[in-house]
Amino acid sequence: xxxxxxxxxxxxxxxxxxxxxxxxxxxxxxxxxxxxxxxxxxxxxxxxxxxxxxxxxxxxxxxxxxxxxxxxxxxxxxxxxxxxxxxxxxxxxxxxxxxxxxxxxxxxxxxxxxxxxxxxxxxxxxxxxxxxxxxxxxxxxxxxxxxxxxxxxxxxxxxxxxxxxxxx
Amino acid sequence: xxxxxxxxxxxxxxxxxxxxxxxxxxxxxxxxxxxxxxxxxxxxxxxxxxxxxxxxxxxxxxxxxxxxxxxxxxxxxxxxxxxxxxxxxxxxxxxxxxxxxxxxxxxxxxxxxxxxxxxxxxxxxxxxxxxxxxxxxxxxxxxxxxxxxxxxxxxxxx
Numbered sequence: 081x082x083x084x085x086x087x088x089x090x091x092x093x094x095x096x097x098x099x100x101x102x103x104x105x106x107x108x109x110x111x112x113x114x115x116x117x118x119x120x121x122x123x124x125x126x127x128x129x130x131x132x133x134x135x136x137x138x139x140x141x142x143x144x145x146x147x148x149x150x151x152x153x154x155x156x157x158x159x160x161x162x163x164x165x166x167x168x169x170x171x172x173x174x175x176x177x178x179x180x181x182x183x184x185x186x187x188x189x190x191x192x193x194x195x196x197x198x199x200x201x202x203x204x205x206x207x208x209x210x211x212x213x214x215x216x217x218x219x220x221x222x223x224x225x226x227x228x229x230x231x232x233x234x235x236x237x238x239x240x241x242x243x244x245x246x247x248x
Numbered sequence: 249x250x251x252x253x254x255x256x257x258x259x260x261x262x263x264x265x266x267x268x269x270x271x272x273x274x275x276x277x278x279x280x281x282x283x284x285x286x287x288x289x290x291x292x293x294x295x296x297x298x299x300x301x302x303x304x305x306x307x308x309x310x311x312x313x314x315x316x317x318x319x320x321x322x323x324x325x326x327x328x329x330x331x332x333x334x335x336x337x338x339x340x341x342x343x344x345x346x347x348x349x350x351x352x353x354x355x356x357x358x359x360x361x362x363x364x365x366x367x368x369x370x371x372x373x374x375x376x377x378x379x380x381x382x383x384x385x386x387x388x389x390x391x392x393x394x395x396x397x398x399x400x401x402x403x404x405x406x
Binding site for chain 2: 108111112113114115116117118119120121122128132133139140141142144145148151177179180181182183184185186187188189190214246
């Protein structure tokens with residue numbers, strides 16, 4: 081089954097270039113470390129962070145945390161979605177359920193408290209229809225790039241998603 | 249937390265000490281909210297069962313990444329600097345599960361700008377169910393005076 085022209089036109093295009101809704105902050109770093117009992121002193125000991133990383137940094141795997149919108153904000157009439165391309169694909173391809181099957185993160189400059197990150201999303205590919213134990217749908221690969229206020233690349237992520245309709 | 253592990257202390261085939269953790273609903277919900285993931289399958293059991301067709305709420309991918317980071321840097325020490333992580337999600341982790349992280353060193357190498365790297369294969373399982381695997385590339389100090397975090401620009405090739 082061929083892809084709709086609209087979806088085909090998204091492949092390779094930069095979409096949803098946007099700034100994160102708030103600067104990177106340490107409260108989330110502490111909460112994340114607490115959630116996984118991460119005692120790495122780099123995140124708890126400012127003297128060590130000063131010595132090793134020239135000041136406090138965020139836990140690297142938190143990169144997508146800064147990209148997720150508030151659940152609600154004044155004046156917002158529609159719930160903002162993280163990884164909007166993923167949700168656009170679900171809607172346009174009429175695939176109501178979706179999961180992520182692979183995720184690759186490449187880390188560049190450390191993210192620091194106070195950073196304001198800019199993200200952009202690029203759809204790389206959409207598969208032919210495939211049937212799995214979950215149902216019938218398509219796999220897709222989305223790249224997300226993250227840069228800081230100095231336009232330094234801080235990370236790239238590659239997501240492989242599977243949108244599907246559950247088997248009846 | 250281990251002290252800093254230097255590249256000359258690491259060889260292919262070495263095993264990382266396993267990490268075992270009993271997952272509760274709080275583990276899942278705290279992890280989802282810490283990662284700003286408000287989607288209901290990570291806090292609403294009815295939604296998870298009736299919409300996703302699974303048996304309970306389940307751990308979200310960003311928090312699982314944080315668990316892997318903790319497991320790996322417990323091994324490396326704070327000078328260990330993650331370069332790349334690739335996850336393959338095969339099955340979910342639910343409240344009541346006892347998750348076990350395991351890992352091994354695939355190889356140790358030095359790149360063309362002199363940075364030492366360990367390539368690791370780690371995974372998390374519940375019983376005989378392997379839930380997520382993760383291929384990791386992490387920079388390690390050559391010696392006690394080396395600091396991978398000091399690398400920038402062309403001297404950092406993750």
